[in-house]
Amino acid sequence: MKVKIFVLSIILLISQQTGNAFGAEAKKNDPGKKVYEERCQICHGAKGDGKGLVGVMKRSEKTGRMINVEARDFTLAVFRFRSTSTGCLPVNEDFISLINKGIPRSFMPSHKDQLSMEEKKALAEYIKTFSTRWKEEEPCKSIPVKKPRWVGSRSSVEKGKKIYKEMKCWECHGDDGKGKGPKSDTIKDDWGKPIVPFDFTTGATKMGDAPENVYTAYTTGLDGTGMPSYEDSLKEDERWHLVSYTLKLMGKVK
Numbered sequence: 001m002k003v004k005i006f007v008l009s010i011i012l013l014i015s016q017q018t019g020n021a022f023g024a025e026a027k028k029n030d031p032g033k034k035v036y037e038e039r040c041q042i043c044h045g046a047k048g049d050g051k052g053l054v055g056v057m058k059r060s061e062k063t064g065r066m067i068n069v070e071a072r073d074f075t076l077a078v079f080r081f082r083s084t085s086t087g088c089l090p091v092n093e094d095f096i097s098l099i100n101k102g103i104p105r106s107f108m109p110s111h112k113d114q115l116s117m118e119e120k121k122a123l124a125e126y127i128k129t130f131s132t133r134w135k136e137e138e139p140c141k142s143i144p145v146k147k148p149r150w151v152g153s154r155s156s157v158e159k160g161k162k163i164y165k166e167m168k169c170w171e172c173h174g175d176d177g178k179g180k181g182p183k184s185d186t187i188k189d190d191w192g193k194p195i196v197p198f199d200f201t202t203g204a205t206k207m208g209d210a211p212e213n214v215y216t217a218y219t220t221g222l223d224g225t226g227m228p229s230y231e232d233s234l235k236e237d238e239r240w241h242l243v244s245y246t247l248k249l250m251g252k253v254k
């Protein structure tokens with residue numbers, strides 16, 4: 001028995017020392033790798049492929065339906081919550097903001113106070129070692145966000161309501177914003193897995209529920225989810241009107 005435990009701890013020690021010997025290329029003693037192994041690997045996996053010990057989690061929806069929540073596969077390098085245009089890689093600040101806030105409704109915890117700024121930056125760099133996309137492409141610039149004063153006003157909410165109808169947001173999100181539009185039961189993500197449109201009336205948006213975050217979601221799109229970018233199809237003002245209507249559906253303005 002003692003021998004067994006001894007052998008096990010040796011294996012554990014070796015695997016801790018060598019880390020993900022089969023996974024990403026990273027420099028020895030990379031501080032990002034160390035923090036990743038301690039904090040992120042359990043879900044995102046040693047190879048960054050999202051197959052950690054708890055890579056798949058179950059969540060029950062308000063409707064009683066159970067859905068799978070899967071940790072992101074970093075080897076694909078497709079990111080949903082960015083400040084950059086659709087199809088682009090995110091910038092470091094996007095990663096740091098996610099590390100600080102966590103991802104509501106997806107079980108990803110916040111690490112705002114647990115990690116130093118250096119550790120957060122090192123983590124952002126380490127995530128990039130899982131895909132060659134980071135070597136092949138220049139990251140795009142963040143899209144500037146300037147909230148007009150009228151966001152949330154009654155007339156802006158009305159305009160947003162019209163745009164919501166015209167742009168067929170309801171096909172996925174439903175007329176009432178509860179996520180039960182006609183397409184909602186059949187939509188899949190880019191890898192063929194069922195995906196649930198956001199229910200505006202419950203819970204927090206994943207990117208954050210400040211008007212600026214919602215505006216960013218409409219502008220950049222959530223790549224890989226089927227939720228499109230409206231950067232080209234709607235004018236800036238129109239996207240802000242949509243934000244007003246979203247705030248209304250979320251019960252944040254009258």
Ligand code: HEC
Nearest residue numbers: 039040043069070071072079080081103106107108111123
């Ligand atoms: C409890 C599990 C869990 C832990 C721990 C965790 N994550 Fe995640 N993470 C997730 C899930 C689940 C998603 C997918 C969320 C979604 O799309 O709704 C995700 C998504 C992400 C994304 C992709 C965001 C995007 O724009 O698509 C990044 C980056 C990320 N995590 C970084 C980290 C880092 C860095 C750590 C460690 C500090 C970490 N995660 C720890 C579960 C976890």
Ligand code: HEC
Nearest residue numbers: 167168169172195196197198205206207208217225226227
């Ligand atoms: C093809 C279906 C589809 C269409 C059309 C669509 N969405 Fe989405 N939307 C989704 C899916 C799926 C998600 C959830 C992604 C996730 O949970 O990661 C989502 C997420 C969202 C979110 C939450 C973002 C966050 O940070 O969590 C908002 C807000 C939203 N959509 C609003 C809209 C609006 C407004 C429109 C129309 C202009 C629209 N959507 C059109 C499928 C769609």
